[in-house]
Structure formats: C-alpha cells, structure tokens
Amino acid sequence: xxxxxxxxxxxxxxxxxxxxxxxxxxxxxxxxxxxxxxxxxxxxxxxxxxxxxxxxxxxxxxxxxxxxxxxxxxxxxxxxxxxxxxxxxxxxxxxxxxxxxxxxxxxxxxxxxxxxxxxxxxxxxxxxxxxxxxxxxxxxxxxxxxxxxxxxxxxxxxxxxxxxxxxxxxxxxxxxxxxxxxxxxxxxxxxxxxxxxxxxxxxxxxxxxxxxxxxxxxxxxxxxxxxxxxxxxxxxxxxxxxxxxxxxxxxxxxxxxxxxxxxxxxxxxxxxxxxxxxxxxxxxxxxxxxxxxxxxxxxxxxxxxxxxxxxxxxxxxxxxxxxxxxxxxxxxxxxxxxxxxxxxxxxxxxxxxxxxxxxxxxxxxxxxxxxxxxxxxxxxxxxxxxxxxxxxxxxxxxxxxxxxxxxxxxxxxxxxxxxxxxxxxxxxxxxxxxxxxxxxxxxxxxxxxxxxxxxxxxxxxxxxxxxxxxxxxxxxxxxxxxxxxxxxxxxxxxxxxxxxxxxxxxxxxxxxxxxxxxxxxxxxxxxxxxxxxxxxxxxxxxxxxxxxxxxxxxxxxxxxxxxxxxxxxxxxxxxxxxxxx
RNA sequence: GCGCCCAUAGCUCAGUCGGACAGAGCACCGGUUUUCUAAACCGGCGGUCGCAGGUUCGAGUCCUGCUGGGCGUGCCA
Numbered sequence: 001x002x003x004x005x006x007x008x009x010x011x012x013x014x015x016x017x018x019x020x021x022x023x024x025x026x027x028x029x030x031x032x033x034x035x036x037x038x039x040x041x042x043x044x045x046x047x048x049x050x051x052x053x054x055x056x057x058x059x060x061x062x063x064x065x066x067x068x069x070x071x072x073x074x075x076x077x078x079x080x081x082x083x084x085x086x087x088x089x090x091x092x093x094x095x096x097x098x099x100x101x102x103x104x105x106x107x108x109x110x111x112x113x114x115x116x117x118x119x120x121x122x123x124x125x126x127x128x129x130x131x132x133x134x135x136x137x138x139x140x141x142x143x144x145x146x147x148x149x150x151x152x153x154x155x156x157x158x159x160x161x162x163x164x165x166x167x168x169x170x171x172x173x174x175x176x177x178x179x180x181x182x183x184x185x186x187x188x189x190x191x192x193x194x195x196x197x198x199x200x201x202x203x204x205x206x207x208x209x210x211x212x213x214x215x216x217x218x219x220x221x222x223x224x225x226x227x228x229x230x231x232x233x234x235x236x237x238x239x240x241x242x243x244x245x246x247x248x249x250x251x252x253x254x255x256x257x258x259x260x261x262x263x264x265x266x267x268x269x270x271x272x273x274x275x276x277x278x279x280x281x282x283x284x285x286x287x288x289x290x291x292x293x294x295x296x297x298x299x300x301x302x303x304x305x306x307x308x309x310x311x312x313x314x315x316x317x318x319x320x321x322x323x324x325x326x327x328x329x330x331x332x333x334x335x336x337x338x339x340x341x342x343x344x345x346x347x348x349x350x351x352x353x354x355x356x357x358x359x360x361x362x363x364x365x366x367x368x369x370x371x372x373x374x375x376x377x378x379x380x381x382x383x384x385x386x387x388x389x390x391x392x393x394x395x396x397x398x399x400x401x402x403x404x405x406x407x408x409x410x411x412x413x414x415x416x417x418x419x420x421x422x423x424x425x426x427x428x429x430x431x432x433x434x435x436x437x438x439x440x441x442x443x444x445x446x447x448x449x450x451x452x453x454x455x456x457x458x459x460x461x462x463x464x465x466x467x468x469x470x471x472x473x474x475x476x477x478x479x480x481x482x483x484x485x486x487x488x489x490x491x492x493x494x495x496x497x498x499x500x501x502x503x504x505x506x507x508x509x510x511x512x513x514x515x516x517x518x519x520x521x522x523x524x525x526x527x528x529x530x531x532x533x534x535x536x537x538x539x540x541x542x543x544x545x546x547x548x549x550x551x552x553x554x555x556x557x558x559x560x561x562x563x564x565x566x567x568x569x570x571x572x573x574x575x576x577x578x579x580x581x
Numbered sequence: 582g583c584g585c586c587c588a589u590a591g592c593u594c595a596g597u598c599g600g601a602c603a604g605a606g607c608a609c610c611g612g613u614u615u616u617c618u619a620a621a622c623c624g625g626c627g628g629u630c631g632c633a634g635g636u637u638c639g640a641g642u643c644c645u646g647c648u649g650g651g652c653g654u655g656c657c658a
Binding site for chain 1: 583584585586587592593594595596597598599600601602603604605606607613616617618619620621622623638639651652653654655656657658
C-alpha cells in the first residue's frame with residue numbers, strides 16, 4: 001500500500017493531517033468528489049461541512065488546507081478556489097496506480113479479499129409451469145449483477161432462486177389441468193401445454209368464481225402433505241420448469257447458489273408460526289390468523305394463515321427469512337422484486353419489528369420498475385409482460401436482438417470469424433445492458449428502434465471499445481492476458497496524455513462501493529460507458545503501435561489495463577466482450 | 582378515499598451527504614478514414630430542472646401544497 005497508495009485515499013489522509021481532523025465526524029466530512037469542471041483539477045473537496053464543524057468560514061479553511069498540503073510523490077498541487085480545495089495528482093503516480101493496479105488485479109480492479117460480510121440475494125424467482133418471459137428479466141439480471149458486485153468486494157454471497165412453486169398460482173394450474181388437461185399434450189410439450197391451460201383458466205375465471213374456489217381446494221390437498229395427484233403433478237411440473245428455465249439462465253450467464261423455492265419452506269412454516277405466536281403478536285380475525293400493523297403505520301394487516309387453514313406468500317417469506325438468518329448469518333437480505341410488491345415487504349419487516357426480531361433491520365426490498373413496450377398505435381408506453389393475453393418470451397426477444405446483431409456484422413465486418421457466436425454474445429448483452437443502464441426504480445422503455453441502434457450508450461458500444469483494444473494488442477507482441485510485467489520498466493510520465501482514461505479508471509473503487517451500497521448496478525453500467533468513451537476518444541489522437549518504442553510500451557500497458565477493466569466491469573454486469581466484433 | 586413511486590433538452594436518461602457556469606446518448610445539422618475496427622471521434626443545435634410556496638449563505642437535490650403519469654390497498658404472488 002505504501003508502494004502505490006490510492007491517490008484519493010492518500011489525498012484524504014493528507015487533508016486530515018493538515019486539518020488535524022481526528023473525530024469520526026470530522027473525518028467523515030472530508031469527502032472527495034470529481035470536480036464538475038475538469039479544469040479545476042482531479043479531485044475536489046468542498047470545505048463546507050468541516051468548516052461548519054469548526055465554526056470557520058469555508059474559504060478560510062480551504063486556504064489553510066491548500067497551504068498545509070505540500071506536494072509530494074502523489075500530489076502535484078493543491079489550490080484553494082473560494083471554499084473549494086482542488087488537487088491535481090502527479091501523472092506518473094496516477095498512471096502507475098491505475099495501470100499497474102488493473103494489470104495486477106489489485107482491488108478494487110480485481111476481487112477484494114474476503115470481507116466477512118454475508119449477503120443474501122433473493123432474485124429471479126419465476127413461477128413454475130409458466131414460460132420465462134420479459135417480466136422475469138429484470139429481477140434476474142439486476143439480482144445477478146448485485147451479487148457479482150458484492151462478491152467482487154469480498155462478501156460471501158448467497159444468490160437464491162426463490163421459485164414460485166407453491167400456493168394459489170400453482171393450484172390454479174392444477175385446476176386447469178384437472179379440468180381440461182390432455183395427457184398426450186403434456187407428454188409432448190409440458191411447458192407449452194400448461195401455458196395454454198393457464199391462459200384458458202385466466203379467461204374463464206373472470207366470470208366463473210367456482211374456479212378459484214376449486215383451486216383453493218387443490219391447494220388444501222397439496223398442503224395436506226398427502227401423496228395425491230396434486231403432489232405428483234406439482235413435482236412433475238417443478239422438474240419440467242427447472243429444466244426449461246435453464247435455457248434462459250444459460251444464455252444470460254446466471255447461476256444460483258441455492259434453488260430453494262416457496263415449496264422448500266412447506267415443513268418450516270409451522271415453526272415460524274409458533275415464533276409469531278410466542279411473540280404474542282398473532283390474532284384471529286374473520287377466521288384468519290393475522291398480525292396487525294397499525295402501530296407500524298401500515299393499515300393492512302399481514303395475513304399469515306387463511307380461514308381455510310392454508311398458508312400464504314407472507315407465511316413462506318417469514319419462514320424463509322428465519323431459515324436464511326440461521327443458515328447464512330446475513331448482514332443484509334436483499335429481495336430483488338418489482339416495486340409493486342413494496343407493501344408486501346413493508347409488512348414483512350413490520351411483522352418482524354413487532355416481534356422485536358433484529359432481522360427486521362436486515363431485510364431490504366430492492367424494487368425495480370416495469371418493462372414497458374411502445375404501443376405503435378397510440379404511441380403510449382404499456383406493460384411489456386403481456387400483450388393480448390400472451391406473454392413475450394425472453395427467448396424471442398434475445399433471438400431478435402441476436403439476429404439484429406448478425407445483420408450488423410454482415411454489414412460492417414463480413415469476414416468476422418465465429419460471427420454467430422459473437423452475434424449471440426453481443427445480442428444478449430445488448431438486452432441485458434439496456435436493462436441495467438438506468439436507475440432500477442425507473443420503468444424500462446423497451447424500444448426496438450433503440451435496440452436496433454448500437455450507437456452511443458449501449459452494450460455494443462462498450463464491447464466495441466474492448467474489441468478495439470484487443471485488436472491493438474493482437475497486432476502487437478503483447479498477449480491479451482498480459483499482466484503486471486508490462487509495467488515493469490515503464491516511464492509512467494509518458495501516459496500523461498491519457499489523463500481522461502486514467503482518472504476514469506481511478507473512479508472504479510468508488511463506483512463499486514456506491515453500486516453495492518445502493519444495490520444499483522446502473523452505476524457500474526455508467527462507468528463502463530464512461531471508460532469506453534474515454535478510450536475511444538484517446539485512441540483517435542494517440543496511435544499506439546506507431547509510437548516510438550518507449551511511448552508504445554507505455555500505451556500498450558494502458559491498453560491492456562483498460563481492456564481488463566472493461567472486461568471486469570462488463571463481467572460484473574453479466575456481459576461478455578468478444579475480442580473481435 | 583388512503584399509501585408509495587416517478588416528473589431534468591424534441592426523445593431516452595445521468596446528476597455522489599444541498600455546493601463552483603445543469604451533463605450524456607438518440608434524433609437533427611456540419612466535419613473526420615491511404616494511419617491499431619467509422620458499432621468510433623470532433624463540432625453545432627437544444628433546458629422557466631412539472632407548478633407554487635418554504636428552509637438555507639447556497640436547492641435539480643431537503644420540507645409543504647398542488648398538477649400529471651404509474652403502482653398498490655386482509656384471506657393472489
């Protein structure tokens with residue numbers, strides 16, 4: 001660390017020393033931000049907060065800091081501009097830190113050592129016996145990205161697929177099967193047949209309440225524990241569904257540490273109910289067992305057992321929370337579930353809070369917006385999940401994107417080897433990247449016109465930057481996976497002209513911390529776009545292979561380092577990058 | 582009715598604990614290739630930060646009210 005201190009950390013400690021800041025509050029007040037205007041320097045510090053703690057005028061404190069932090073190996077200059085302290089790092093130190101760091105895979109560029117943190121992430125969680133459609137995409141890619149980011153930061157991550165394989169949705173499927181099912185069709189194509197039955201059920205249940213009553217009976221039969229047709233069917237559909245979901249998961253590059261769906265908690269709910277009873281918060285209301293939450297500011301009570309004796313979503317989530325607490329000792333349990341389920345998680349937390357369970361503070365809903373499609377007739381944005389009663393299968397969307405990429409390759413790089421493989425990678429990435437680009441709480445406006453266009457802030461744009469870097473390395477004598485040996489004898493000052501790239505790379509650590517803290521992969525997505533942009537711009541005016549030997553070597557190291565970091569960033573998002581495209 | 586979320590350029594969005602002249606991409610206009618991939622780069626055009634108050638030395642950011650859109654609202658998930 002003393003060899004190559006992080007410039008930001010170094011500057012912070014120098015400012016702390018100059019101001020003799022020691023208390024946590026004072027140290028906390030020393031926050032560096034990138035200046036809005038690059039001309040101001042590489043890092044800025046607004047002296048407002050610290051000045052207030054000290055009862056000083058901010059400009060006065062800023063001036064004192066500027067005078068008190070003398071240049072050293074890392075810091076080139078520190079100046080005060082009004083209440084701001086602006087610092088500039090020595091280009092050699094900056095280049096050495098980020099290039100060598102990225103080549104060696106030192107944190108934050110590479111994975112951090114184990115932090116001891118345990119993070120549970122509940123994500124994806126599709127319902128069995130239904131196709132994997134666009135609506136499942138968001139939870140899947142957001143949850144997976146958050147998991148990778150935490151793991152990169154050294155946490156032990158438990159990614160859980162909390163499959164919807166219990167409760168009324170399945171019971172409705174059972175009802176449809178028993179009424180209209182065709183064993184031969186089921187044999188031929190289980191998932192398709194069940195989806196047809198489900199659509200039939202939805203259509204008929206609208207004006208036939210008897211269906212829902214029948215479904216409730218089937219659920220009772222399933223939950224009775226008896227070895228009956230419901231149970232056999234449940235097991236069959238669960239197996240079939242898991243096999244079918246593997247297709248999308250493989251294409252998206254998503255894996256789980258645990259596949260413990262709702263059914264997993266079948267035999268754990270009574271113990272959970274006993275805990276709620278013991279805590280003295282359970283009461284009977286209209287024949288149902290509920291926990292009232294008015295004191296928590298929630299007017300809707302949480303129902304844990306229906307009047308017919310069966311359990312609900314809440315019952316299973318409560319049992320799941322207790323199980324996860326015991327098994328994984330989590331610091332945080334993140335539920336990557338659509339924003340429309342906010343009340344559910346507020347209730348879950350409130351029940352635990354009423355029970356005085358510390359767990360209440362560790363569970364956290366990570367909500368996200370809907371996927372919207374443009375209605376070409378009205379021009380309005382509408383829910384993507386269903387159109388005319390039919391879900392849009394994820395595979396269809398991915399296939400369309402891949403086909404589009406294939407066309408672009410034919411047009412722009414017809415001689416490309418492995419074009420189909422590259423098209424698959426780039427096409428799938430374009431969809432994933434598009435989903436992870438904006439703040440997760442915002443609805444995703446899924447516009448084919450926008451997807452067809454691979455210009456600007458898109459997955460292909462970032463991948464293209466990585467491919468250009470790969471191309472340069474391929475034409476040099478440097479291996480694509482070259483490491484720190486590239487930097488062994490470099491004159492780091494020769495990379496002074498790459499300051500935009502270097503300063504962007506320097507932000508990677510902050511980027512990851514913010515992304516993890518806020519459960520916000522879009523912060524990483526934005527970083528990759530920015531890094532790709534600074535690289536594209538740099539390559540225009542700074543030729544690598546034709547530069548004189550010393551410069552060429554320095555730039556090759558930069559190229560290798562930036563390529564690695566692009567790969568790391570994209571990798572955290574679950575996106576690969578081809579070496580040619 | 583009540584609760585929550587969203588509102589920034591024609592479109593899609595950034596904007597870090599309230600801080601230095603509000604930034605990108607798309608679209609549009611103009612330029613860059615005998616030079617490592619033009620899926621790129623450079624320049625131009627474009628904003629009463631939904632409206633009205635308030636707090637503050639300072640508000641796109643915090644508070645209140647309103648408008649518009651979305652989601653939710655005891656035995657679905």
